[in-house]
Amino acid sequence: MTETPIRVMLVDDQELIRTGFRLVLLGEQGIEVVAEAADGGAALAQLERLEAAGSGCDIVLMDVRMPGMNGIEATAAVVERFPAVRVLVLTTFDLDEYATGAIQAGASGFLLKDARPTELVDAIRRVFSGDAAMAPSVTKRMLEQLRASGGLSAGSDAAGSAPTASGHGLAARGFAAAPTAPAVPAPELGVLTERELDVLRLIAEGKNNGEISAELFLSESTVKTHVGRVLAKLQLRDRVHAVIFAKQHGL
Structure with missing residues (x-):
């Protein structure tokens, strides 16, 4: 077929x-x-x-x-x-x-x-x-803008005018700007298991599923499952937003 x-x-x-x-x-x-x-x-x-x-x-x-x-x-x-x-x-x-x-x-x-x-x-x-x-x-x-501003606040781009979709913008998922990144993982990450946290850290480093698989000695299908659970638990749309979330929450 x-x-x-x-x-x-x-x-x-x-x-x-x-x-x-x-x-x-x-x-x-x-x-x-x-x-x-x-x-x-x-x-x-x-x-x-x-x-x-x-x-x-x-x-x-x-x-x-x-x-x-x-x-x-x-x-x-x-x-x-x-x-x-x-x-x-x-x-x-x-x-x-x-x-x-x-x-x-x-x-x-x-x-x-x-x-x-x-x-x-x-x-x-x-x-x-x-x-x-x-x-x-x-x-x-x-990422340079993230470091400079402490995060991406909903409703503003670099010029301060970008709109966001109601219920789908970064603020709806806890993406409010913070003055400094926390020294330890934020409480919001407490919903993740240790393995899921490891996967999120590697996603934040820009690694794909194959690279994460090799680093954690897991099959790619297992990594894919972990990635799906991370996105679901943190209510993130995709890996791009997972990278931003991780950077803003101390990973």
Whole structure:
């Protein structure tokens, strides 16, 4: 039986960029472009159409800077109205000040628009499987902002204006800014077993399931189970938010 392909929507105000991504994905087995949109409002309308048709969408490749509803606002709305859909944010520059705001809004990862085709495909597959997909330079920038500010407060990006989805933003999961990181793991981590805490620490170091498996001498399927339990217990959307949570809670 043929496996259901990963359904992707392209959201960018530049048709040429959407065309480029579509051509890259066209030849990829197991990935299907099901819709396109030029701004956030149109993207939400397309998701509603797909849902009504019973086909749905798995991954949204979301540009940040668009006229009308921008990518941050659209990401927040997608997370709130279509919780099963994952958003992979596309940024033009690795110093894009909106990147942190997009994570606050619920994005599952970042990718630079000049990424190689193989990186785009890999990012889509990783986000679909529940893993993180973040350009290293963007991750570095985001963690620098975390260290400088003591954390990401809900409702503000680097410029202090990024919205978050009600019930899905970082504050809803205990992501309030703290002046300094605690010297020992925070009480919020008490719901985790010792092994789950070990897994969270390694996630925070940016390790994938294979690397965690090797370090803890566990099978990858066991690691995957532990990761799922960590996310469920801490009410985190994905590994990206697990990294932020860990950094803000002393790991």
